[in-house]
Amino acid sequence: MKIIFAGTPEFAVPALAALIDAGHEIVMVLTQPDRPAGRGMQLKASPVKQLALSHNLAIFQPTSLKPIEVQAQIAATQADVMIVAAYGLIIPTSVLQMPKLGCYNIHASLLPRWRGAAPIHRALLAGDTETGVTIMEVVPALDAGAMISKGIVPITDNDTTQSLHDKLATIGAELMVKAMQNLAVNGVLTSTIQDESLVTYAHKLEKAESAIDWHKSAIEISRQVRGFNPFPVATAQFRNETCRIWFAKAIVNNINKNSAGEIVSLEGGINVSCGDGTLQISELQMPGGKRQTAQQFAQGQHLKIGEFFS
Template identity: 70%
Template structure:
């Protein structure tokens, strides 16, 4: 089929690669304009653009799809279908209606739960037992289209947003290839409307959410740390400096009467008292330093039992 692919970050790369490998004709790749990045703030191509150019595909990077000239160029592709994966720009209704068979999206949640910008983060924060990917029709309302297919992934107490992101990106790619194979063969994709009574929203992350409140339970703080890995990374004051905490898990069956934030032990990870339970920090980062295992971190930092995490900035 003749496909317009609209995507920008790493999450979208496996889907584009899978569609290319499946033999579809990618007539246009829509991706966001190159953005300044790194210390030099030089313009950097999106991961999707990098892959598209490796395969010699036509890349189109408008700032908006609301421009009539932009819309005319999209219309000239005479695409059979548009596929969207974390594109990041609003797609006007007129553009959604251009492809012969419509427009389909890869969304990283089990819709109707967690519509919106940060579904993986929010699923971990909420303590969900599972998450997944939904292939859905794109409609003007946010993530509200009918559902074509789903894949489910269990969330363990060791899962981070980064790990789930990679697993869901791969799963979404497979599901979309399957959907496009069906569409190519039959000209039709069966879908099921979402139950509006079950909708929840995954609001965009705020940097203020990254600061740890040690009065919370160890289970809640572990979810916060894992949800914010790799961004924005959970943090706490330690010896007056902001320390970034990359990985931490709650310790089962270990209550503590110590003041929340108190270091209890530094031998098997860094054990810290919480409002309820104990947290084991296994990976952290000092200001200006590298991301280190707790064992390596303690070799270069004078951290001892009785020290305190937390306090106001």
């Protein structure tokens, strides 16, 4: 089939690669304009653009899909399908109606739970036991289209946003290839309307959410640390500096009478007393320094039991 692929970050790369491998004709790759990045702030191509370039695909990077001349260029491809994966720009209704067989999206949640900008983060922060990917029809309303298929992924105590991102990107690619195979054969995809009574929204992360409140439970803080890895990373104050906490797990089967934020042990990690339970930190980073294991950090900082994170 003739496909327009609209995507920008790493999450979208496995899907584009899988569609290419499946033999589909990618007639256009829509991706956001190159952005300044790195210390030199030089323009950098998106991960999707980099893959498209390696396959000599036609690339289109408008800043908006609203201008008539932009829409004319998209229409000229005469695509059968448009596939969207974390593209990042609003797609007007007129563009959605261009592909002959529809427009489909890879969304990183089990819809209708977690519509919106940060579904992986919010699933972790909320303590969900599972997440997944939904292949859905794209409609003007935010993530409200009918659902084609789903893939479920359990959330473990060791999962971070990064680890779930990678799992979901792979599963999303597999599900989309299967959906396109069905569409090529049948000319239509069976879908299920979302139950609006079950909708929750994954609001965009705010940087203020990264600060740890040690009066919360160790379980809540562990979710915060893992949910904010790799960005924006949970933070705590240590010796009047902002320390980034990269990984930690909750220890709940203990009785502690220590103050919130107090370092109570260095066995197995840096163990910090919380409002309920203990947080065992295993990876962290001081300003200007490298990420370190808890043991490296404790030795380098000459850490003592009884010191505090705040």
